[in-house]
Each structure stands twice: as structure tokens, then as C-alpha cells.
Amino acid sequence: MTEAKNQLSTMKGSPDQFRLASLMRFDRSIEIVRILATGVTTLLFWQGMAPLELLWLAVAVGLYPLVKIGLLDLIHEHKIGTEIFVTIATLVAVFGGETVAGAVLMVIILIAEFITELSTDRARASIKALIVSVPQVARLQEKGDERRVAISELNVGDVVLVRAGEKIPVDGTVIAGQGAVNEAPLTGESIPKDKSAGSTLLAGTLLDSGALDVRTERLGADTTFSRIIALVESAESEQAPIQKLADRVAAWLIPLVLIFLVGVYLVTWDVRTVVTLLIFTSPAELGLATPLVMIAAIARAARAGILIKGGVYLEALAKVDVMVFDKTGTLTANQPRVVQILSNRASLKEAELLRWAAAADRRSAHPLAKAVVEAAAQQGIPVPESESFEQFQGRGVKATVEGRIILVGNAALLRENGVSLAEVVEDGGRTPIHVAIDNEFVGVIFIADTLRPGVRESLDELKATGIKRLVMLTGDNRATAEVVARDLGIDEVRADLMPEDKVKAIGDLVAQGHRVAMVGDGINDAPALARANVGIAMGAGGTQAALEAADIALMTDDLRKIAGARAIARRAYRTIQENIFVGIGVVHVLGITAALLGWIGPIEAAIIHLGPDVLVFINSIKLLRVRIHGA
Numbered sequence: 001m002t003e004a005k006n007q008l009s010t011m012k013g014s015p016d017q018f019r020l021a022s023l024m025r026f027d028r029s030i031e032i033v034r035i036l037a038t039g040v041t042t043l044l045f046w047q048g049m050a051p052l053e054l055l056w057l058a059v060a061v062g063l064y065p066l067v068k069i070g071l072l073d074l075i076h077e078h079k080i081g082t083e084i085f086v087t088i089a090t091l092v093a094v095f096g097g098e099t100v101a102g103a104v105l106m107v108i109i110l111i112a113e114f115i116t117e118l119s120t121d122r123a124r125a126s127i128k129a130l131i132v133s134v135p136q137v138a139r140l141q142e143k144g145d146e147r148r149v150a151i152s153e154l155n156v157g158d159v160v161l162v163r164a165g166e167k168i169p170v171d172g173t174v175i176a177g178q179g180a181v182n183e184a185p186l187t188g189e190s191i192p193k194d195k196s197a198g199s200t201l202l203a204g205t206l207l208d209s210g211a212l213d214v215r216t217e218r219l220g221a222d223t224t225f226s227r228i229i230a231l232v233e234s235a236e237s238e239q240a241p242i243q244k245l246a247d248r249v250a251a252w253l254i255p256l257v258l259i260f261l262v263g264v265y266l267v268t269w270d271v272r273t274v275v276t277l278l279i280f281t282s283p284a285e286l287g288l289a290t291p292l293v294m295i296a297a298i299a300r301a302a303r304a305g306i307l308i309k310g311g312v313y314l315e316a317l318a319k320v321d322v323m324v325f326d327k328t329g330t331l332t333a334n335q336p337r338v339v340q341i342l343s344n345r346a347s348l349k350e351a352e353l354l355r356w357a358a359a360a361d362r363r364s365a366h367p368l369a370k371a372v373v374e375a376a377a378q379q380g381i382p383v384p385e386s387e388s389f390e391q392f393q394g395r396g397v398k399a400t401v402e403g404r405i406i407l408v409g410n411a412a413l414l415r416e417n418g419v420s421l422a423e424v425v426e427d428g429g430r431t432p433i434h435v436a437i438d439n440e441f442v443g444v445i446f447i448a449d450t451l452r453p454g455v456r457e458s459l460d461e462l463k464a465t466g467i468k469r470l471v472m473l474t475g476d477n478r479a480t481a482e483v484v485a486r487d488l489g490i491d492e493v494r495a496d497l498m499p500e501d502k503v504k505a506i507g508d509l510v511a512q513g514h515r516v517a518m519v520g521d522g523i524n525d526a527p528a529l530a531r532a533n534v535g536i537a538m539g540a541g542g543t544q545a546a547l548e549a550a551d552i553a554l555m556t557d558d559l560r561k562i563a564g565a566r567a568i569a570r571r572a573y574r575t576i577q578e579n580i581f582v583g584i585g586v587v588h589v590l591g592i593t594a595a596l597l598g599w600i601g602p603i604e605a606a607i608i609h610l611g612p613d614v615l616v617f618i619n620s621i622k623l624l625r626v627r628i629h630g631a
């Protein structure tokens, strides 16, 4: 929290400036003048100091924007909004002889609309402010000299210098120097990370100490930072189902309300009661109850390094009952190491087995292949080039090395290639990689990976938030998968899956009526992420692919952020329900009752009506302060 505040005070265009700037906008000034003019005229007329004609003029001036917005909504969105209701209420009052009441109620509504608009703008501005900004100038290194240039003049490949206390202006790689970088603005991670030659840097993060020379890789709109801003900005337009429902209910209520009002008038012949009722029967506010909550929740999450791409996913995450995890790289740390080599042939030494396997695997990008190649390098084994190479998704590789056909992969790969396996090697906790030379099974390489720190706690926390079933999907073998699952308290394991099986497994869960979230790394798992109700990608700070693939992107690999995201989502959903049922529902029902009983008139109604608007606002803004674990 405090770090975030410090960030705010150092950024260009602080929220205060932003607020001032938007307050001073031209149309805002007109609005203020309009409110003052109509208010003062009403007051003068009331005191007998102005003629009725002047009051009519004031009413016309005040109604103008309401009629305009109301008609535009009606024509373009086929929606009867608050504006139309207020216009009707004012006109009924003025022509029914309650001119002062009509004018006062109109002024109060104008003030309420003005306040709502300002606060929504501020919430929006705060989203951007929370994720801070990128500096607009950089120190460019040129022919041994340095000079300050605008970011727009930089090119990919340029070397920029960053000194302690400065913000990193571009995405790039450190080529010289050393320093500690605070990535909190992007990831919510407040512990600074040490950076030296070869480390990657993200624009918008802060160099706490040291000095770095950075080779520019991405600039301006291409930086991860800019992508995030763009995604958060578009998040608002992704309406949540509850919002659509509120809009639908509002549309459906309007004719009923109008019939009800005509009925009341025919029974009572009382203009005051009808005008008072009009204020409390406008269902348009239903539509206002959700956007502010969504904006606040998305802003809160962004500050914790959780990127939620729209209200629709916030609601979906709140309702999730089954959570599915990929194993490798999601639950495990994705740092596989070779831990044991077993040769099946007396004549074949372990080092030699590793040499064949590494030769076959050297062109594969699979993490297991990298572990094999790395082990060979560590043992100083020279690895030959392969003559041909083929990768089988979820199976392994087939390569020709020194004229011999090498298979490296799981049992299924060997069987499919007609290699008979005397016994399937399974060993809990470690992944066996089978090796065959010229269609003969020659041995197994065992690879182990460690669990991510804090996985168990994160999963327990998720269960505590009402997730009923935790499922693990993996391409790894059953024995290894089951050991991991048992360690973590996972309820259901599906092993030996091909990538398309994972997509199908999620499809089945969705078809059974579950609300499914899928957690993966976002690179290999993109189709599975897309199939789930909510796709959550980890480590999106590292790769832009992960950022694009998911509905919710975690900027670091910290699994605790999932529980954090879930907490924010549930809280937001509850707030929306509170806003609708208590803030709007209860107050309006009470207001209608009071009006029918003749306890309140139009002016009291308009004042009381400000109550729920303010409540909804405060209730929503509270979301910005939700405490979540690990952020």
C-alpha cells in the first residue's frame, strides 16, 4: 500500500492534477452554471422576487440536457433512462401547478447526476493512476555519450541508461550494470528484484538502487505496461451478466411503472403524489449499480498484479465451483532436473544413454528436453547433432542420430512406434523419460521438479472460498501426477492427457453444469484456458502471449494471487447485490410507500433519493481497499 502511494506521488500527472483537469473541462463549467442558474431562479421565485415566466425559462434551461440525453438513449439504445423520468416528473409538476416542487426536484437531480459523473470519472482515472505511468524521456547512449531524448525518438535496439531512483522507460534486456528493481507497479510484488546483465526489464518499473544499461526491445504502445493499460481500459466495456440482467429488468419495469402511475393519478387526482412516485419508480438506476463496482474491483486487482479483462470474468470467477490446474509450470516450479539415469542394457553406460537422449532432445523446446540437454552439458558430455528430428505433442521426440533412430518420451510414444516395453516404469513423484535406440527400449531418465512455494496454502485458501473441487490435468504419467495431487490435497487427477484431451476434459466439466476456472501458464495451455468459463494465466509479466491468452492474467507466478483474485471477485459480486437489493430496492420500496401514504412530497423525495446514490458510491469505492493475501 505505502509503496503504491509513493509511486503515485512520483508519477507525472498525479491523480490530483487529473481530477482538476477533468473538473475544469468546458462542459463541466456549463453544467455548474446551469445548476446555479436554475437553482437561484427557483429560490428567487419562491421568495416572490422573480416572475413565473423566468422560472419557466429556468426549467427549460435545466431540462435541456436531460431531454437531450434521454432522447438519445431512447433512440440509440431503446432505453428509457432516469432522464426521461425526471423530465416527465418535472413537466407533470409544472403543468399540474406544482412549479416550485418541479423546479427543485429538477435541480436536485441535476446535482446528483453531476456528482455521479464526477465520481465515475475519478474511479476511472484512479485505475490508470494505480498502475502508474512510464517516463516520457530516456537517457540514450550514443557513441559513448549520453543525451536525453523523447521516448518517441527511440528505436528498438537503442541502449538507454537508467540510474537509481528512475523509472525504466522501455521493455528491454540489461546489457551492463547492476541494480535492484521494484516491479510493484506492474506485479504488485513489493520486494525489489536484483537485475544484472541478461535480466529482462519492464517499462514502468522503478530502479531502487544501482545503474543499468538497457537494450530496448519494446517501445511505447508495445510495452507490457501499455498493453495492460489498454486491456484495463477495454475491461469496462465487457459487461457482466448481472449488469445485462439489471438493464433487462429495468426495461421490463418501465411500462409497468407508467401504468401504475396513471392508475395512481386516476385514483387520487393528486399531482404531488404522482411527481413524488416518479422519483422513486425510475428503474434506470439499476443499471448504475454495477459499473462503478466493476471499475473499483478491476483497479484493486490491477494494483495487486492481477489483470482482470472485464466485469464478465469478475462475475464468472465469483461463481466458479471447480478449479482446474495444469501441473507442469503451474503447480510445479518448472525447473525440471535429471535426478537418475537407469540403463536397461549392461553394455550401455548411463553417460552414453544420456548422450543419445540429449542428442535427440536438443532441438526440442519442451522443459523436460531442456533438463536432459542441461544434464548432458553439466556432465561435460559432447552431444552430436541429429540428422532428422520430429516432435510429437504430449509424447516426445523421434530423431536420427549417427544413423540410428532414437525415441525419447513417454511409454505411449515407444508403444506407438512398436517398441515393446517389458514393464512400464512408474515411479511416484518423478517423471520417467523412456529412451529407445533402433526400436529397442534401452533405459529411463528420471526427471524431478519441485512444487512451487506456497502451493498448498494457496489451494487451501481457494477451498475456503467455496471451490468445491480441485482438478489437475497433466500430460505426465499417472503415478507422478498422483503423488503431486496427494501432496496438495487435489480431489481429482487426469493424467497422460494430450493437449486436446485437456480441452475436452474442461468441456465435459462445463457441460456437467460446473463453473470452471482453468489455471495454466498461458503459452501451451491457451486452448484449455479459452474453453473454461474463466481462463487464468500465470506469469503474464514475463510473456505477452500469456497476457493475451487469458481472461485473468497474473503478472507473477505467485499462486496466492488466484485466491486474491477470487476474494476480490466475490466481494465485488456481493457489493453489486447489496447495491441493487439494499441501496436501490429497499430505499425505493420505502420511498414509494411513504409517497403513497402522503408522508413525503417531491422535494423530500428528491433529497432522500440522493441517499442510495451516495451509499452505492461509498459501497463501491470501499472495494479499492479490500485487503488480500500476498498483495
Ligand SMILES: Nc1ncnc2c1ncn2[C@@H]1O[C@H](COP(=O)(O)OP(=O)(O)OP(=O)(O)O)[C@@H](O)[C@H]1O
Residues within 6 Å of the ligand: 326, 327, 328, 329, 361, 364, 365, 366, 368, 369, 392, 393, 394, 395, 396, 397, 408, 409, 410, 431, 432, 433, 473, 474, 475, 476, 477, 497, 498, 499
Ligand atoms: N521433448 C520431450 N522429451 C522427452 N519427453 C517428452 C518430450 N515431450 C513430451 N514428452 C513426454 O510426454 C509427456 C507429456 O508431455 P506434455 O508436454 O503433454 O505434458 P507435461 O509438460 O509433462 O505436463 P503438463 O501437462 O502438466 O504441463 C511428458 O511427461 C514426457 O514424458
Ligand SMILES: [Zn+2]
Residues within 6 Å of the ligand: 279, 280, 285, 584, 588, 609, 612
Ligand atoms: Zn433511485
